[in-house]
Amino acid sequence: MRVKAFKAWRPAEGKAASVASVPYDVVDTKQAAALAAGNPDSFLHVVRAEIDLPEGTDPYSDAVYAKAKANLKRLMDEGILIREEKPAMYLYSQQMGDHVQFGIVATCHFGDYEEGKIKIHEKTRRVKEEDRIRYVDTQNANTGPVFLAYRDSEKINAIVDAVKATEPLYKFTAVDGVIHTVWKFEDAAELEAEFGKIPATYVADGHHRSASAAKVGAMRRAANPNHTGSEPYNYFLAVMFPESELKILAYNRVILALPGTQADFLTALNEKFAVENNGKAVPEKAGEICMYINGEWSTLTPKQMPEATDPVAALDVSILQNEVLGPMLNIEDPRESNDIDFIGGIKGTAELEKWVNDGRAVMAFSMYPTSMEQLFAVADAGMLMPPKSTWFEPKLRSGLLVNTLD
Numbered sequence: 001m002r003v004k005a006f007k008a009w010r011p012a013e014g015k016a017a018s019v020a021s022v023p024y025d026v027v028d029t030k031q032a033a034a035l036a037a038g039n040p041d042s043f044l045h046v047v048r049a050e051i052d053l054p055e056g057t058d059p060y061s062d063a064v065y066a067k068a069k070a071n072l073k074r075l076m077d078e079g080i081l082i083r084e085e086k087p088a089m090y091l092y093s094q095q096m097g098d099h100v101q102f103g104i105v106a107t108c109h110f111g112d113y114e115e116g117k118i119k120i121h122e123k124t125r126r127v128k129e130e131d132r133i134r135y136v137d138t139q140n141a142n143t144g145p146v147f148l149a150y151r152d153s154e155k156i157n158a159i160v161d162a163v164k165a166t167e168p169l170y171k172f173t174a175v176d177g178v179i180h181t182v183w184k185f186e187d188a189a190e191l192e193a194e195f196g197k198i199p200a201t202y203v204a205d206g207h208h209r210s211a212s213a214a215k216v217g218a219m220r221r222a223a224n225p226n227h228t229g230s231e232p233y234n235y236f237l238a239v240m241f242p243e244s245e246l247k248i249l250a251y252n253r254v255i256l257a258l259p260g261t262q263a264d265f266l267t268a269l270n271e272k273f274a275v276e277n278n279g280k281a282v283p284e285k286a287g288e289i290c291m292y293i294n295g296e297w298s299t300l301t302p303k304q305m306p307e308a309t310d311p312v313a314a315l316d317v318s319i320l321q322n323e324v325l326g327p328m329l330n331i332e333d334p335r336e337s338n339d340i341d342f343i344g345g346i347k348g349t350a351e352l353e354k355w356v357n358d359g360r361a362v363m364a365f366s367m368y369p370t371s372m373e374q375l376f377a378v379a380d381a382g383m384l385m386p387p388k389s390t391w392f393e394p395k396l397r398s399g400l401l402v403n404t405l406d
Contacts, residue, residue, distance in 0.1 A: 043399030
């Protein structure tokens with residue numbers, strides 16, 4: 001991997017908690033406005049700049065990109081964000097309850113993405129990718145990092161452990177109770193060398209951010225007749241976590257409408273699955289899917305499991321898609337269907353029950369989480385998972401470290 005230190009823009013002393021924000025894609029405009037209310041330092045003014053424009057403004061309008069650029073410049077000009085004098089790497093930890101994960105913040109070469117050394121497991125949507133391309137190009141910056149995973153390295157782990165013992169740059173507890181801590185590696189040369197021995201990293205979260213960052217780099221390469229490959233635009237912001245520290249939560253489904261009668265659906269379901277009305281809301285193992293319908297939970301077990309040699313077909317989300325959503329519910333493409341929605345496992349199964357009990361959905365499916373081993377296997381095979389197969393928590397905060405492309 002081509003990984004290097006960068007001259008970060010980061011919050012001034014005492015400003016980290018007020019600047020750092022949730023990622024742009026986990027809140028809508030209304031939620032972003034509520035979170036940023038009364039806080040001009042909030043990075044939501046950069047990543048969701050429509051909150052500073054008239055209500056109803058199209059988030060993809062020229063005015064939003066221009067406002068985002070102006071808001072980032074304001075934070076820099078007012079000294080809310082300060083720039084490091086020399087390139088560095090950082091250690092970023094998040095603690096949610098008993099779970100703690102430590103990621104290395106650095107920049108990755110977009111050529112590694114083009115060459116498949118930064119591996120993906122999901123498709124991107126064109127409209128979202130185009131939005132991120134324009135956003136990065138207009139801002140001339142990566143304002144939100146890509147969430148990457150790598151297979152554990154004893155040497156990198158040892159370097160990280162040494163830095164944990166030093167005084168952090170920032171430590172604060174966000175409104176959701178997650179504790180965020182950032183340290184700086186004073187010398188990044190050893191880390192750069194060790195990542196040079198890592199054969200691949202994997203996009204855990206941020207497929208649109210990584211795809212758009214690579215395309216902005218390619219655009220600037222094409223426009224520069226003197227391109228060398230070392231220019232700042234060749235690198236994009238990422239946080240890299242060792243596999244052993246990451247925790248994938250379930251990504252659950254709610255069905256908003258049936259194409260036929262409920263009786264016909266249940267008849268078809270019983271032909272393909274053993275259905276046990278046991279009241280269990282959370283699957284205990286892979287190969288189980290829990291369904292909530294008519295105020296009751298049941299466990300579904302396929303009567304015939306797919307070939308284990310196909311890493312995608314063996315996923316529980318694939319079994320649900322291939323055996324239920326497509327053939328029984330006419331949801332052939334979950335990205336485009338209006339009859340399905342997705343709920344992160346962080347919200348629990350009570351949220352699924354609420355959707356059904358309130359009449360917003362006709363049924364819900366509680367999934368067993370995809371494993372990191374499965375994610376790696378799919379990506380290594382050059383295959384793609386069904387959409388919304390993984391939900392990572394806690395989410396990376398935006399604004400703690402910003403990478404500019406010059």
